[in-house]
Amino acid sequence: MKYMNLTIDQLHDLLVNKEVTPLDLAKEAIELAKKDTNNAFEYIMEKEALEIASKLTEPEIDNPLWGIPFAIKDNISTKDVPTTASSNILNGYVPLFNATVVEKLLNKHAVPIGKTTLDELAMGGTGTSGHLGMTYNPYDETHTRLAGGSSCGSAAATSAPIVPFALGSDTGDSIRKPASFVGLVGLKPTWSRISRYGLFPFAPSLDTVGFFTRSVKDCAYLLNVTSGRDENDSTSSTKPVDDYVSLINKPVKGLKIATIRQINNAIKDEEVLKAFNNTIEQLKKEGVIVDEIDLDLNMLASIFPTYFVISCSEATSNNANLDGIKFGPYCEGNTYQEVMFNARTKGFSELIKRRFVFGSYALMRENQQELFLRAQKNRRKIVNAINEILSQYDFIYTIAAPSVAPKKDESSDRLNEEYLIADNHLALGNFAGLPSITIPIGLKNKLPFGANVMARAFEEAKLFQISEKIEQITGLKNLNAKEVK
Ligand code: GLN
Numbered sequence: 487m488k489y490m491n492l493t494i495d496q497l498h499d500l501l502v503n504k505e506v507t508p509l510d511l512a513k514e515a516i517e518l519a520k521k522d523t524n525n526a527f528e529y530i531m532e533k534e535a536l537e538i539a540s541k542l543t544e545p546e547i548d549n550p551l552w553g554i555p556f557a558i559k560d561n562i563s564t565k566d567v568p569t570t571a572s573s574n575i576l577n578g579y580v581p582l583f584n585a586t587v588v589e590k591l592l593n594k595h596a597v598p599i600g601k602t603t604l605d606e607l608a609m610g611g612t613g614t615s616g617h618l619g620m621t622y623n624p625y626d627e628t629h630t631r632l633a634g635g636s637s638c639g640s641a642a643a644t645s646a647p648i649v650p651f652a653l654g655s656d657t658g659d660s661i662r663k664p665a666s667f668v669g670l671v672g673l674k675p676t677w678s679r680i681s682r683y684g685l686f687p688f689a690p691s692l693d694t695v696g697f698f699t700r701s702v703k704d705c706a707y708l709l710n711v712t713s714g715r716d717e718n719d720s721t722s723s724t725k726p727v728d729d730y731v732s733l734i735n736k737p738v739k740g741l742k743i744a745t746i747r748q749i750n751n752a753i754k755d756e757e758v759l760k761a762f763n764n765t766i767e768q769l770k771k772e773g774v775i776v777d778e779i780d781l782d783l784n785m786l787a788s789i790f791p792t793y794f795v796i797s798c799s800e801a802t803s804n805n806a807n808l809d810g811i812k813f814g815p816y817c818e819g820n821t822y823q824e825v826m827f828n829a830r831t832k833g834f835s836e837l838i839k840r841r842f843v844f845g846s847y848a849l850m851r852e853n854q855q856e857l858f859l860r861a862q863k864n865r866r867k868i869v870n871a872i873n874e875i876l877s878q879y880d881f882i883y884t885i886a887a888p889s890v891a892p893k894k895d896e897s898s899d900r901l902n903e904e905y906l907i908a909d910n911h912l913a914l915g916n917f918a919g920l921p922s923i924t925i926p927i928g929l930k931n932k933l934p935f936g937a938n939v940m941a942r943a944f945e946e947a948k949l950f951q952i953s954e955k956i957e958q959i960t961g962l963k964n965l966n967a968k969e970v971k
Pocket residue numbers: 608609610611612635636655656657658659660661688797
């Protein structure tokens with residue numbers, strides 16, 4: 487390992503001092519990607535990366551992303567580079583355009599080195615359902631533990647470490663949960679802050695593009711350059727973009743945090759709780775006000791079913807174009823229905839089929855009122871409750887996941903309280919479109935775990951400010967699996 491264990495910040499210094507070139511970095515990242523044993527990559531962009539990197543000869547002092555290698559979740563479109571969303575139905579699909587977020591990073595002369603695995607079509611939380619099979623947690627050499635999903639490959643590639651950062655997408659917790667399992671910073675910004683043009687839609691009212699990094703500051707750099715209005719995404723926000731990096735060190739004294747008693751009570755892992763409480767004690771010493779408040783238990787237990795109905799319904803509708811004609815390999819058939827049936831039977835895994843069947847059921851005229859519309863009403867109630875908390879507090883602070891990364895066969899009972907509450911609350915950030923970040927706060931038997939902070943919409947600057955403080959408190963900056971193991 488030479489350089490890929492460094493942060494963007496550190497690499498930038500070396501690049502501007504000409505101690506290393508973008509080509510050196512791209513070559514190293516590609517070599518590491520080729521040797522990857524965690525099944526993190528769908529496609530390695532060797533030719534593209536070397537071509538881009540070799541043209542970068544004059545360092546740009548004010549551009550921290552100049553020459554920095556990165557990886558891209560494979561549900562984000564890349565021009566002339568296969569993009570499959572880890573689904574057989576998209577095998578061989580090559581987009582004609584770049585997603586806006588990719589285009590913006592290319593304009594900053596960051597160097598893409600590969601496309602990463604995901605749970606098929608970003609639906610799932612385990613990193614086991616993509617067409618290439620399970621992606622492994624780099625912290626576990628026995629290959630039994632999950633990296634978490636759906637952005638499993640981006641999580642594994644950044645923590646291995648193969649690249650200093652990677653793009654992901656988050657509809658329910660797909661960046662923030664894996665970030666906890668692999669010891670990374672994982673950001674889901676405010677809904678509409680980053681253009682979704684070129685991101686394959688899963689559930690557009692919840693979908694956001696975001697990142698995995700190994701420091702809070704690196705995340706701030708990335709948001710600086712990727713945010714903003716995009717004419718190709720009419721839902722992208724016109725709000726001005728803050729300079730997140732320059733605001734990061736503002737004092738935290740007087741900021742107010744709410745932590746939720748019912749979520750804390752649902753966590754059974756004492757070691758995780760202890761680390762979490764320790765960060766709270768330290769924040770209080772810095773003058774941060776922290777209160778444990780109550781949120782209705784039934785409301786918390788309704789997050790998962792509400793998420794499931796809304797996300798499956800939106801997914802069914804948005805993926806109707808994966809029919810073997812518009813997208814996907816053509817399969818013989820006498821009618822449109824037959825062609826579509828054959829393509830989808832071959833193209834989708836069981837998990838996707840179940841979700842689409844469920845989504846179609848919830849959208850049927852006779853069920854819509856009882857399922858889809860009821861879920862939407864409940865989402866509104868939940869959002870009102872969260873916004874009420876955030877009218878009095880700057881942040882909501884929680885554990886990101888109940889414990890360290892589980893083993894593949896440690897099946898969770900989806901109806902027990904720990905699962906319903908402790909394992910699903912991150913979707914609150916998607917329901918309300920809030921910025922939300924996971925930061926590592928501890929290691930248990932050399933396996934990392936994280937906490938999560940949510941802030942008011944468009945208050946990413948404050949979110950980074952408090953996260954930077956938590957990072958200083960824990961000292962867990964720039965973790966990677968190789969050095970911890
Ligand atoms: N784990 C959630 C799901 O199963 C979230 C997925 C996501 O955020 N893309 O759908």
